[in-house]
Every structure is written in C-alpha cells, then in structure tokens.
Amino acid sequence: MNEITSALECLTPEQLEAYRRDGYLVLEGRIAPDVIAACHAELERLRQSARTLTAHTDEIDLEDSHTPDDPRIRRVKLPHKQAKVFDDLMRSDAILAPVRDLIGPNLRLQNSKLNMKSARYGAPVDWHQDWAFYPYTNDDILAVGVFLDDVGPENGPLMVFPGSHKGPAYDHHSGGYFAGTMSLAAAGLDPKNAVRAMAPAGSISIHHVRIVHGSDLNRSERDRAVLFYEIAAADAYPIQGSMGMFSSLAEFDARMLCGQSTIEPRVRDVPVRIPQPQPPTQGSIYEIQKQSAVRGFARAM
Ligand SMILES: O=C(O)CCC(=O)C(=O)O
Numbered sequence: 326m327n328e329i330t331s332a333l334e335c336l337t338p339e340q341l342e343a344y345r346r347d348g349y350l351v352l353e354g355r356i357a358p359d360v361i362a363a364c365h366a367e368l369e370r371l372r373q374s375a376r377t378l379t380a381h382t383d384e385i386d387l388e389d390s391h392t393p394d395d396p397r398i399r400r401v402k403l404p405h406k407q408a409k410v411f412d413d414l415m416r417s418d419a420i421l422a423p424v425r426d427l428i429g430p431n432l433r434l435q436n437s438k439l440n441m442k443s444a445r446y447g448a449p450v451d452w453h454q455d456w457a458f459y460p461y462t463n464d465d466i467l468a469v470g471v472f473l474d475d476v477g478p479e480n481g482p483l484m485v486f487p488g489s490h491k492g493p494a495y496d497h498h499s500g501g502y503f504a505g506t507m508s509l510a511a512a513g514l515d516p517k518n519a520v521r522a523m524a525p526a527g528s529i530s531i532h533h534v535r536i537v538h539g540s541d542l543n544r545s546e547r548d549r550a551v552l553f554y555e556i557a558a559a560d561a562y563p564i565q566g567s568m569g570m571f572s573s574l575a576e577f578d579a580r581m582l583c584g585q586s587t588i589e590p591r592v593r594d595v596p597v598r599i600p601q602p603q604p605p606t607q608g609s610i611y612e613i614q615k616q617s618a619v620r621g622f623a624r625a626m
Contacts, residue, residue: 348490431559431584447543449622459569504617
C-alpha cells in the first residue's frame with residue numbers, strides 16, 4: 326500500500342485504481358433509504374410547482390412536451406438551493422468521503438442539477454464531456470450521481486466510454502458556435518463500447534470531468550431521477566471563457582464543501598477547448614445541444 330491508498334476514507338485501493346483507469350465508478354448502497362424517500366418528497370413538491378409554469382425558470386427546466394395540465398420537469402437547477410435535503414446530502418460524508426479519496430481533501434461545488442428523465446418521455450443527453458463546458462486549470466473535477474430510482478438498461482442509464490477521460494478535449498462546436506455535444510464517429514468512438522452505469526436507488530456513480538458520456542431517452546415505464554453534484558478540487562480555477570466562471574472570490578469560496586480554499590491555482594498540462602462563442606440560445610444542456618447538427622439519440626417516441 327502506498328501513501329495515498331493507506332489514507333483512503335472509504336474506497337478500496339482497487340476502486341481508486343479502477344477510477345484512475347476507467348474514469349468512473351458505481352458504488353452501491355451509499356445513501357440511506359430515508360434520505361432517498363425525503364428526496365422523492367421534494368421531487369413531488371417540485372412537480373406540483375411546475376403546474377403553474379409555461380416557460381423555463383431559474384429553478385426548473387421543462388420538457389419540450391410540458392403543459393401546465395401535464396407538468397413535465399426535465400431538470401431541477403441547483404437543487405441544493407431548493408431543498409435542505411439536497412444541501413445536507415451534498416455536504417454529507419456519503420458524498421464527500423469517496424470524492425476526497427479521489428481528488429483530495431479540499432473540495433468546491435462546481436454546480437448541482439437533478440435530471441428527472443421521467444418514464445416515457447425523459448429527454449436524452451447527447452454525448453459530451455463536461456470538460457467541454459467548464460475547462461479548469463486542472464482536471465481534478467468529477468460528478469457524483471445519486472440514483473433516486475433504480476437504474477436499469479431500459480430507463481436511460483448514464484453511459485460512459487471507459488478510459489476516454491485520458492483522451493483529447495473533443496470538438497463540441499457546430500455551425501461556428503459551442504453546441505455542447507460531440508460526434509462519436511469523428512472521435513473514433515464506437516457506441517458499442519459505451520458502458521451503462523446501472524444500480525439500485527441509493528447507489529452513486531462518479532464520473533471524471535473529461536469522460537465522454539451521454540444517456541438515451543427514457544422509453545420505459547420507470548422514472549430515472551439522478552441528482553448530480555459536480556465537485557472540483559479547490560485549487561482548480563476556471564479558465565477564461567469557461568461556463569464554470571465565478572462572479573467574485575466571495576461567491577467562489579461560498580461554494581467550498583470541505584477543506585481549505587486557495588488563490589494559488591494548480592496548473593496542469595491538460596487539453597482544453599474554450600466553449601466560445603456561446604450559441605445564440607443559452608440555457609440548459611438540453612437547449613444548447615438542440616443547436617448542434619450532431620444527434621446522439623432520438624429526441625422523443
Ligand atoms: O442525466 C444523465 O444521464 C446525463 C447527465 C449529464 O451528462 C449532464 O447533465 O450533463
């Protein structure tokens with residue numbers, strides 16, 4: 326055991342090695358059933374609140390097929406600001422202990438989001454690298470996905486290309502604008518090699534910021550809500566032009582989750598493409614990807 330593996334809080338050395346090799350992990354049974362139930366109570370509250378909506382808000386992104394009579398949420402934005410249970414979970418060791426094992430003790434929130442992917446119509450997310458949206462000075466950044474529902478092959482699991490986190494920063498532009506999705510063919514990636522992250526509710530997935538990933542339309546009769554916390558090492562600073570910019574140091578530091586902040590960025594030799602110019606229509610990843618000529622998945626049944 327080396328210095329790093331002997332200090333692990335919850336992962337095994339094998340899991341650490343697998344993350345470094347493959348760029349993702351799935352850990353079963355990390356979140357207690359009562360916490361998952363409390364998250365679902367909030368989901369129901371949010372669903373009801375969408376009944377009055379006719380357009381996206383700062384909190385809620387709507388499915389294209391939404392109507393006030395048939396409310397359909399695609400994504401809850403910044404869920405940790407909307408319900409205490411999502412904030413408490415984000416700060417808990419259930420989430421932070423494995424992240425500390427992977428990228429160190431000093432951690433800052435990049436963003437949070439809750440992708441509903443509801444039964445029968447939950448929207449796909451086309452292939453992309455999160456890094457294309459928010460390049461930083463180093464790539465010790467990952468996303469933890471909390472499975473609020475059982476995730477199987479039929480309800481739109483997250484799909485990843487193992488090892489692709491060590492590859493290039495792929496082209497996510499289309500028509501002269503950043504369009505948030507990439508062509509697998511141009512990248513030489515065969516869809517058959519994508520691995521599905523599947524596990525029961527209460528499990529978590531962790532994926533590296535540079536891994537190529539996406540997920541299909543939910544054609545099944547089962548919901549697939551996944552809560553994502555994007556977390557960065559505190560010494561990673563967004564590069565000018567990144568969509569992960571901060572408005573002030575106070576705001577940046579207010580996102581610290583544990584450990585110490587710093588104003589000395591760790592700068593690493595990482596491949597970067599700047600997500601500029603931004604597309605004519607801004608908004609969630611779903612709206613940005615609509616502006617690409619590249620389609621990874623069919624949109625609706
Ligand atoms: O919900 C999913 O399966 C995909 C999540 C994702 O890649 C994203 O929201 O950027």
